[in-house]
Amino acid sequence: MPTSLAIRAAPWVFVIGMLVVWQAAVAIFAIPPFVLPPPTAVAGAIVQYWNAIWYESLFTLGTTMAGFLLAVGFGLALGLFIGWSRTIYAGLYPLMIGFNAVPKVAVVPILVLWFGIGAVPAIITAFLISFFPIVVNVATGLATIEPELEDVLKALGASKLDIMRKVGIPRALPYFFGSLKIAITLAFVGSVISESIASNHGIGNLMLQAQSQFKVPLIFAGLVVLAVEGIAMYAVMAWLEKRMTGWAHRSTGFASS
Amino acid sequence: MRGFVTLEGVRHAYGGAGTQLAVDNLTLAIEKGEFAAVVGPSGCGKSTLMKLATGLQFPQNGVVTVAGEVVEKPVKIAGMAFQAPTLLPWRTTLDNVLLPLEIVEPHRKRIRRDRAAYRERAEALLAQVGLDGAGDKFPWELSGGMQMRASLCRALVHEPQLLMLDEPFGALDAFTREELWCVIRDIHAASGVTIILVTHDLREAVFLADRIFVMSARPGHILVEKQIDFPRPRDLELTYAAPFQDMVHELRGHIVEARK
Numbered sequence: 001m002p003t004s005l006a007i008r009a010a011p012w013v014f015v016i017g018m019l020v021v022w023q024a025a026v027a028i029f030a031i032p033p034f035v036l037p038p039p040t041a042v043a044g045a046i047v048q049y050w051n052a053i054w055y056e057s058l059f060t061l062g063t064t065m066a067g068f069l070l071a072v073g074f075g076l077a078l079g080l081f082i083g084w085s086r087t088i089y090a091g092l093y094p095l096m097i098g099f100n101a102v103p104k105v106a107v108v109p110i111l112v113l114w115f116g117i118g119a120v121p122a123i124i125t126a127f128l129i130s131f132f133p134i135v136v137n138v139a140t141g142l143a144t145i146e147p148e149l150e151d152v153l154k155a156l157g158a159s160k161l162d163i164m165r166k167v168g169i170p171r172a173l174p175y176f177f178g179s180l181k182i183a184i185t186l187a188f189v190g191s192v193i194s195e196s197i198a199s200n201h202g203i204g205n206l207m208l209q210a211q212s213q214f215k216v217p218l219i220f221a222g223l224v225v226l227a228v229e230g231i232a233m234y235a236v237m238a239w240l241e242k243r244m245t246g247w248a249h250r251s252t253g254f255a256s257s
Numbered sequence: 258m259r260g261f262v263t264l265e266g267v268r269h270a271y272g273g274a275g276t277q278l279a280v281d282n283l284t285l286a287i288e289k290g291e292f293a294a295v296v297g298p299s300g301c302g303k304s305t306l307m308k309l310a311t312g313l314q315f316p317q318n319g320v321v322t323v324a325g326e327v328v329e330k331p332v333k334i335a336g337m338a339f340q341a342p343t344l345l346p347w348r349t350t351l352d353n354v355l356l357p358l359e360i361v362e363p364h365r366k367r368i369r370r371d372r373a374a375y376r377e378r379a380e381a382l383l384a385q386v387g388l389d390g391a392g393d394k395f396p397w398e399l400s401g402g403m404q405m406r407a408s409l410c411r412a413l414v415h416e417p418q419l420l421m422l423d424e425p426f427g428a429l430d431a432f433t434r435e436e437l438w439c440v441i442r443d444i445h446a447a448s449g450v451t452i453i454l455v456t457h458d459l460r461e462a463v464f465l466a467d468r469i470f471v472m473s474a475r476p477g478h479i480l481v482e483k484q485i486d487f488p489r490p491r492d493l494e495l496t497y498a499a500p501f502q503d504m505v506h507e508l509r510g511h512i513v514e515a516r517k
Contacts, residue, residue: 148423150344155311155413157333157359166359170347247347247395 020031037217042045045217051207057225060191060202064229067126068187075131076176079138084160089143096135104129105193112198122194122202126219129190130183135177137179141172174248177241184233188226260286260322261305261451262310262419267319268476269305278476279305283319285470285479289418292445293381294394294454294466296508298516299381302477307421310453311335324418333361335419336412340427342404344396344411351392354379354410361415382410385447386440402433406440413444417460420444422454435493446490459505459512463487464496481511 019039021223025031026038039064048051082089082096104125111121145167153163195204203222267283270276280302287293295303308314309321314333321328323335336357358364358375368375370494376392386406395403403416405425405439412420424435442465445452456462462469463485471481485504487495495501 005274146341146343148337148339148341149345151308151311151313151341152337152339152357152412153360154313155331155333155335155421156357157331158360162360166356167345170345256441 013206034214034216037220041071041217045215045221046224047120049218049221052223053221056201056203056206057229059119060122060188060195060204060226061222061229063122063195063202064126064184064233066119067123067128067191068130068184070123071131071134071175071183071187072180074127075134075179076138078131079135079172079176080164080169081095082135083139083142083172084164086143089139096132100132104190105197108194108197111194117198118200121198121247122191122204125194126187126190131188133179133182134176137175138172141175142168145171174241174245177237177245180237180241181234184237185230188230188233192226261289261291261324262287262453263320263322264309264319265271266317267309267316268322269302269309269314269316271305271314280309280478281476282478285482286428287451288469289451290449290463292452292454292467294456294462294469295472296456296459296462296469296512297472297477297480298474298512299326300475301515302475303472304423305477306472307337307423307453307455310419311337311421312451318466322475323376332419334417335421336415336417337421337423338408338412338425340424342401344404344407349393349395350383350399350407351376351390353396353407354382354392354414356411357415358440364415367393374459379410379414382414383407384497385444400433400439402429405429405433405437409437409440409444413448413450416448418451420452420504422452422456424456425454427457434458434461434490439493441465442489442491459508460496460501463501464491465492469508471515473510473515480515481508 023038023040026033037045082092096235107128108121108125112125115121115124115241142164145163149167150163158166191202192204195202196208197204199205203226207219207222208253210222263286268278268281269283270278283302283306295306297303305314309316309328310323310332312328315321316327323332333509344350345356348356355368355375358368364375372486380389380392383389383406386409388403388406388410391399391403391407396407399407409425412422426437429437430476438461441452441454444450445465452465454462454465466485469481469483469485470479472478473480483504487501
């Protein structure tokens with residue numbers, strides 16, 4: 001039976017294990033570093049280009065977070081709006097699906113046309129790609145109020161706003177905070193796509209330049225930095241979720257009656 | 258026709274005119290303080306009756322009155338409890354019980370100021386149904402029967418004149434169910450609230466009710482109306498007596514007939 005220490009150590013063990021396998025594979029199969037650099041070379045690149053990486057990663061983090069925060073605000077508002085009534089839900093849902101089906105990489109050229117290159121298209125792409133799960137989750141949380149409970153409150157003369165405030169919104173919160181974990185990851189995808197296509201800054205741009213100069217370890221260094229930022233922000237969202245909606249995790253769903 | 262809750266020639270369909278009727282020519286009258294039970298085959302429109310009497314739905318034809326007034330909006334003097342306790346998991350039991358007071362006038366305006374007094378009232382109510390000291394627990398810390406008790410408290414906290422129970426004990430085990438019969442019996446005896454109980458359980462209906470209405474299959478109307486004259490207070494032992502069994506048996510016959 002695994003102890004709690006083993007469970008806590010497991011993620012680190014697996015990360016280190018992966019790096020060891022990677023390093024060994026490169027050595028054993030004599031893979032040239034311009035195809036797949038070993039982890040040591042990637043680490044070397046991180047040290048060597050630390051100043052540039054530090055600056056560009058903060059830039060990417062900034063555009064990502066800006067787009068993400070926009071997505072949170074807009075997604076929350078639209079989710080509440082859609083979840084408010086079945087008619088709005090029915091009307092807007094197909095539109096949302098269609099919108100979400102459009103690959104956001106295809107939108108970037110339009111954004112460049114409108115806003116030029118730089119931070120703005122990156123922020124907007126991050127926003128566009130990450131607001132959808134927030135909207136859907138908030139709307140779902142609102143739309144799945146138990147009809148009996150709605151009846152109990154309506155029979156007392158509760159308005160739609162009362163029901164939303166007392167039941168709908170608290171109920172939608174676990175869905176909302178859950179969706180933030182998905183949204184933040186997607187936001188990174190959006191900002192990096194846009195930076196790789198149309199920016200002079202950010203990790204995406206850094207990797208593109210490294211590619212053109214054949215600095216393969218630096219490309220991988222960019223990936224590592226993105227992964228670290230992604231994990232860190234995911235952890236923040238998971239922590240937030242646990243803190244804000246602890247009740248949803250303490251109970252194993254609605255206790256059976 | 259006089260009565261605290263009356264339905265006269267009521268016809269209703271959920272999909273509007275022309276769709277299948279849920280109830281048709283439904284007529285009944287329930288006196289103030291009476292304990293009425295409504296039984297019938299599945300899908301006979303029992304729940305529709307609940308919605309009509311609380312002002313959640315309005316009839317296509319006919320008239321519904323509650324407390325002498327024609328129902329044209331939610332009645333606000335009713336408390337409701339369902340088979341699912343539907344407690345809010347993010348609120349403690351006590352805060353769940355207080356929920357209706359945050360909605361219904363005049364408590365809605367007072368509750369913030371008089372929170373302590375209202376808490377006391379809710380705690381007294383919890384004690385009355387055997388949930389002393391459980392107020393600070395969250396719903397998932399309670400058993401199914403305890404959740405149902407809390408749900409009853411929520412239905413009663415604003416001192417409704419009418420209590421609507423829609424198969425409230427359907428999901429409970431037999432022993433818990435009988436315990437809760439006694440809880441409801443005592444609430445009725447103590448408060449004199451008018452109760453309409455919708456149920457599938459004929460023993461439950463005969464044990465609790467003053468009068469039983471047997472509904473037909475869809476579209477529902479009243480087939481038989483049965484006065485239950487067993488003296489109160491009734492004890493669970495009653496359910497094993499021959500006259501009780503005969504009554505249940507007779508009602509069962511009506512339901513079987515209604516299903517055809």
